[in-house]
Structure formats: structure tokens, C-alpha cells
Amino acid sequence: MNELHQYQKPESAEALALGTDPVPAGPYYQDDYFALERESIFKRTWLNIGHVCELPEPGYFIVRELDFANASILVTRARDDVIRAFHNVCTHRGTQLVATDSGKRSTFTCPYHGWTFNNTGELRGAPDFERFYVEKQDCGLHEVSVEVCAGLIFVNLDPSPTQGLRDFLGPFVDQWEQLPVARATTYSEYVYEINANWKLTYDNFQENYHLRFIHARSGGGGAVGEENPFGYPIRYGFHGDHRTQEIWSNPSPVLSDTQKFAFGKLIPALMQKDALQHPFGRSYWATFPNLFMIGTPTQPFVHYVMPVSARKSRGVIRLYWVGEDTNASERFGREFSMTMARDVHSEDRRVIEAAQRGLNSGALEHIHLQSQEVLLRHLFTRVDEKVQAYKKALAGGAV
Numbered sequence: 352m353n354e355l356h357q358y359q360k361p362e363s364a365e366a367l368a369l370g371t372d373p374v375p376a377g378p379y380y381q382d383d384y385f386a387l388e389r390e391s392i393f394k395r396t397w398l399n400i401g402h403v404c405e406l407p408e409p410g411y412f413i414v415r416e417l418d419f420a421n422a423s424i425l426v427t428r429a430r431d432d433v434i435r436a437f438h439n440v441c442t443h444r445g446t447q448l449v450a451t452d453s454g455k456r457s458t459f460t461c462p463y464h465g466w467t468f469n470n471t472g473e474l475r476g477a478p479d480f481e482r483f484y485v486e487k488q489d490c491g492l493h494e495v496s497v498e499v500c501a502g503l504i505f506v507n508l509d510p511s512p513t514q515g516l517r518d519f520l521g522p523f524v525d526q527w528e529q530l531p532v533a534r535a536t537t538y539s540e541y542v543y544e545i546n547a548n549w550k551l552t553y554d555n556f557q558e559n560y561h562l563r564f565i566h567a568r569s570g571g572g573g574a575v576g577e578e579n580p581f582g583y584p585i586r587y588g589f590h591g592d593h594r595t596q597e598i599w600s601n602p603s604p605v606l607s608d609t610q611k612f613a614f615g616k617l618i619p620a621l622m623q624k625d626a627l628q629h630p631f632g633r634s635y636w637a638t639f640p641n642l643f644m645i646g647t648p649t650q651p652f653v654h655y656v657m658p659v660s661a662r663k664s665r666g667v668i669r670l671y672w673v674g675e676d677t678n679a680s681e682r683f684g685r686e687f688s689m690t691m692a693r694d695v696h697s698e699d700r701r702v703i704e705a706a707q708r709g710l711n712s713g714a715l716e717h718i719h720l721q722s723q724e725v726l727l728r729h730l731f732t733r734v735d736e737k738v739q740a741y742k743k744a745l746a747g748g749a750v
């Protein structure tokens with residue numbers, strides 16, 4: 352039996368150092384805790400909002416809404432090939448500049464009084480500008496920090512981030528750059544709105560405890576099996592604010608003929624050899640605060656959960672592909688893979704929202720996490736450290 356089929360219970364020293372106490376329930380539904388998370392985390396952390404394949408040439412742009420900050424972000428690629436990000440806000444009187452979520456255009460004209468901006472951010476022209484009391488060069492769009500790693504575009508609403516993206520991601524950078532996502536030219540996408548806190552939603556995808564109950568129909572993604580019914584991972588890793596796991600692989604997965612056909616089209620070698628031997632085939636990376644990625648070659652999965660409010664979130668699931676599909680079977684393989692991801696997700700959604708409804712009642716002061724839910728505990732611990740530090744700074748008048 353190779354390493355992929357062995358597993359360990361996660362009682363490592365590092366895991367135990369996070370403690371075993373119950374976790375307070377309030378942070379999973381209370382507005383005041385969310386307000387602190389928004390200020391101490393989401394407005395000052397690198398957040399994935401897209402991929403460079405959406406901006407394949409100069410002139411392309413995308414717009415993304417960050418509801419938690421009431422912000423709309425315009426990301427452009429200009430003639431110099433540089434990717435820039437701006438607040439999608441006209442500097443005249445604040446009108447939202449671009450109303451579509453993507454396109455190709457090298458200038459943007461405000462719908463209100465016609466101020467026109469270059470995709471590098473400068474104010475290019477404005478009707479009757481002589482009558483203003485300001486210089487054009489002082490009217491550029493307001494820039495937002497943006498950096499790219501492995502093709503993924505991250506923004507940071509902090510005007511001067513304390514850390515660049517590469518330092519923030521640390522050892523993941525080299526690993527991610529070897530993944531298909533770094534070379535992706537297209538993707539399949541599924542966006543969902545969910546009536547649940549961002550941590551509660553995200554946590555569902557950090558534990559395998561639920562797989563055998565919620566995904567009995569869809570098979571638990573090969574991460575559970577007779578000899579490992581609870582899907583204990585091969586190992587966990589803790590990397591500052593981030594965390595990883597190696598997902599256990601069922602040595603005798605039950606695959607339908609359709610699954611075999613579809614996955615075989617994505618990885619021709621799959622039928623001859625265990626394609627999950629791929630170096631990152633069972634790797635799972637969770638980066639702070641709200642992104643995770645799975646290296647499975649048949650589902651090159653990137654998922655982030657963006658908060659909207661304390662009890663509402665928007666999730667984006669993408670499967671990133673390299674090159675266009677070249678024939679109908681490959682197309683089928685990709686579509687099938689995405690449909691399967693959606694199917695599994697629809698099983699999750701019901702219980703996540705039910706958990707939120709229960710928590711909203713305030714009936715529980717605490718929730719309980721077992722050893723296999725250690726990644727949830729790690730996220731909560733890291734979030735709470737930042738929230739408490741921010742609260743302290745607020746009380747001391749430092750922010």
C-alpha cells in the first residue's frame with residue numbers, strides 16, 4: 352500500500368498546541384464580530400479575485416464587487432502589459448465608472464458627466480474641465496494594491512500592505528507555480544450566494560468528518576472508504592496563517608462508467624496508472640483567510656468564500672484548464688467534472704445553511720471541534736488573534 356492510502360489521526364504536537372477547548376459560537380453569526388473581521392482582516396489581506404487568463408491581452412478588464420467593503424474593483428491590463436487595480440469610482444463625484452463585469456476597452460467614460468480615464472488610471476479628458484479648481488494629474492483613479500501568483504490575481508485594500516503577496520504565500524508560491532492553474536487559459540465557474548457566515552461556509556470544506564453522511568450519494572470524492580470511513584487525511588500542515596492537508600485516497604474507489612470516461616478524457620493516463628500519484632494530486636492548500644485550492648488533476652479546484660455580511664457569503668468555485676478543449680469528449684470531461692463539483696456542493700449547501708440557522712438562534716454559546724476538525728480550529732484561532740489585536744489597538748486609540 353503506498354503512502355496515499357495510509358492515514359494518520361491528526362493529534363500532532365502542532366495541532367494539540369491549538370488547544371482542545373470548545374470554540375465560542377458568536378463569531379459565526381454576530382454582526383459586531385464580523386465588523387471587526389472586516390476591518391482587521393478583509394480590508395488588509397491579499398484576496399484572490401480572478402486569474403490572468405481573464406485579461407489575455409492589453410485592453411481587457413474585469414470588475415469585481417467586494418461587498419464586505421462596499422467596494423467595486425476594476426482590474427485592467429494596459430498596453431505596457433502591467434496589471435493594475437483601481438477603485439471603480441469616478442473621481443469627480445464618485446459615480447461607479449464601469450457597469451459591466453468584464454470586457455475590452457482602453458478608456459472608461461463615466462456615465463454622469465463624461466470624465467474619461469485611461470486604463471492606466473489617469474484622467475484623460477473631462478468636459479469643461481477649465482472650470483474646475485483641480486489639476487487633471489490629481490484626478491486619477493484610486494489605485495488598489497494588486498499582485499499575481501501562479502496566474503491568480505490578488506488584491507489588497509490596504510493602501511500599503513505590510514507584506515507582498517509572495518511573502519504572504521511563502522512556501523506555496525513554488526508549489527502553485529507547478530500547477531495547471533499557473534498556465535490556465537480558461538476555466539469553468541460556479542458562483543453561489545449562501546445564507547451563511549464566511550467561516551462556517553469555508554469550514555465545511557476544511558473537514559472530512561461530514562463526507563460519509565452528506566456525500567453518501569456522490570461518494571465523498573474518494574477521500575473516504577471502508578478502511579478510513581471518516582476520511583482522516585494523510586497529514587496536516589500549519590504554515591503561519593495558512594494550512595494544508597494531504598487528502599487520503601481510497602485504494603478501491605467506486606467509479607461509474609461515466610466518471611471513468613469523463614476523467615479519462617481529462618487525464619488519458621488515468622486509465623493505465625493511478626493518476627492521483629501526480630505530485631500534488633491529493634494536496635489541499637488553505638490560504639488565509641478565504642481561499643483553498645486542491646491539486647487533483649481531474650478537478651483543478653480553486654474556491655474562495657467572500658463575506659457579504661455576518662450571515663451571508665458569496666462563493667466562487669473554479670476549475671482551471673490549460674488550453675481550449677480540443678474535441679467533444681474533452682469538452683464532456685470538463686463539463687462533467689464541473690457538474691460533479693456542483694452536485695457535491697449542492698449536498699453541502701443545505702447543511703451549511705441549516706447550521707447557520709441554528710447558530711443564529713443564539714442557543715449555543717460554544718461549538719465543539721474534534722481532532723479531525725483541527726483546520727477549523729486553526730482558522731478560528733488565526734482570525735480571533737487578529738480580531739483581538741485590532742480591538743486592543745482600537746481601545747488604545749491606535750487605529
Ligand code: FES
Pocket residue numbers: 441442443444445446461462463464465466
Ligand atoms: S461623477 Fe463621474 S463625471 Fe461626474
Ligand SMILES: [Fe+2]
Pocket residue numbers: 555561562565566695699
Ligand atoms: Fe462536502
